[in-house]
Amino acid sequence: MDKQTSRNLWRITAGQRLRYASAIAVTGLASAFMLSVPLVGGYVLDVVDTQDLAQGAALLVEAANTLAVEIGGKPYVAYLVLSAVAGVGLTALGATCQYLQGRWAAIASEALARRLRETMYERMQHLPASFFDEADTGDLVQRCSSDVETVRVFLSSQVVQIGRSILLLSVLTPILFARDARLASLALVLMPFIIAGAYYFFAKVREQFKITDESEGALTARLQENLTGIRVVRAFARQAYEVEHFGSKSLALRDNRERLNRLSGAYWAVSDFLCTAQVCIVLIAGGMFLAAGSLSVGELFAFMMQVTMVIWPVRHLGQVLNESGKAMVSLGRINHVLLAEEESRDPAPATERVRGELVLENVTVEYEPDRPVLKDLSVHIPAGETVGIVGPPGAGKSTLIRLLARLYEPQHGRILIDGLDLLEVDRHWLRRQLGIVMQDPFLYSRTVADNLRVARADVNDTEMMAAAREAAVHDAIVGFPAGYRSRVGERGVTLSGGQRQRLALARALLVEPPILVLDDALSAVDTGTEGQIMAALERRRGRHTTIIIAHRLSSVRGADRILVLEQGRLIQEGTHATLAATSGPYRRLCEIQGALDEAIERDLKETSNAV
Structure with missing residues (x-):
């Protein structure tokens, strides 16, 4: 994303930045709750594997002992019940935070999309006639509708996902190294390839989406022009010609979308392979460490769960990059209108009404x-x-x-x-x-x-x-x-x-x-x-x-x-x-029109006499 695009995006989000910041903050809370679930599960596995309550989480062990005394049950069973309740509770809190994140981001993006549409519409009212001499009406409609929608989708989900992915990477990476530096190093070995692949496909998708968006604009322009002149089309019996040319525009759009889909499919295939391979590397190494006795079952489980929370957001960050490529193309097309030079505004004279000289x-x-x-x-x-x-x-x-x-x-x-x-x-x-x-x-x-x-x-x-x-x-x-x-x-x-x-x-x-x-x-x-x-x-x-x-x-x-x-x-x-x-x-015009008028009058008289 270049500096100009970043500035434009920052300008567009004015008035809704607090909501976006709140959505990202709530996403951070959701991630913290979700990260705690593997820890609870890891302790449970260690307790089950060793049949030793001392291997459990200290806070839950203390609560389990208290509960067992009060109800006359076994601390071991009470610990498992409390762990399950804690896992469900943490998941519910995480889900609540995700709901708030989605709601706030959606409200902000809808407000921005509305303002963007209205700003574009108002801007077009003040653009010079020369701008419209060079623009297609259908293409301008495309910019005010589909391109705004593409930007809205990006602002609704992808912006927050970027914040979430960066937050998870910055928080989880030190945690993983603190838990087990050996596994953490292996967990990141393929990360450069995943990120490089994401940026490679980002450039490709952005280029292809620009072509696709322009072909969709050409199709919309053709449709708008045809509907405006439908009576002319019928008067000259040009329906077949118009259908053929509309079909060629539609075919071009289909072909461009197929290329875009192939790029997206290739990205998902490559990223899924790399992410799965990364998980397998950690799993194999963790199994070896487990066999050597340097790692417990619960520790391996918790580590694996947290590793996936790092790897898959990186994969999703690649998707965000691809989607942002589309949004940047649409934003560029929108800015072509928003940044077009308006008609100059000069001071109005003091008089309200002129004489007319x-x-x-x-x-x-x-x-x-x-x-x-x-x-x-x-x-x-x-x-x-x-x-x-x-x-x-x-x-x-x-x-x-x-x-x-x-x-x-x-x-x-x-x-x-x-x-x-x-x-x-x-x-x-x-x-x-x-x-x-x-x-x-x-x-x-x-x-x-x-x-x-x-x-x-x-x-x-x-x-x-x-x-x-x-x-x-x-x-x-x-x-x-x-x-x-x-x-x-x-x-x-x-x-x-x-x-x-x-x-x-x-x-x-x-x-x-x-x-x-x-x-x-x-x-x-x-x-x-x-x-x-x-x-x-x-x-x-x-x-x-x-x-x-x-x-x-x-x-x-x-x-x-x-x-x-x-x-x-x-x-x-x-x-x-x-x-x-x-x-x-002027005299020649008078003579020509006079002759025509006489000829028409003569024809009318002859027709009247014949009747």
């Missing part, structure tokens, strides 16, 4: 070196103005919105909101100034009302319905079986694309944001509904700075100003009438 000064953005998505873009949008943005795919329209929300930051230039540099203001404050509606909005698997309350938890029914009417979705909602209490399914799957977009628009309107951004947010609605929404936005003109990104020119026709982007540059700017009358990209 936006200024972009020579803004350049590159996702890849020397491939700018936006290049030297300079724009001034006065507060309350409605601006349309059009351009071909890849022109940088959506990137501009990500910059406004500070999901990404420009490599060059700056963006000002009411004169404040976006790079110097708090992101949470900034995002409260924006109401963004995306082309493919995300809805939670909750009721319609709950999805609207994501914007404002305190919204009342009247405000909710007013926003829904402005977004032209109220009539559709009241037509649902339970109205605003109807569940919309995962990601809003029970709604049409247009209904999802309109519900997301209503959600944004509830916030009354100073800056309202529609990122192709009306692409899935029909032209009649679009007209209703644009009329509602027209009535709001001046209450928001409104930015409308669209491919359908009817969405931006009424804007105060239209910006035309191409390859990250602003190439045209003006009103719809001005741009439509000027030769250039």
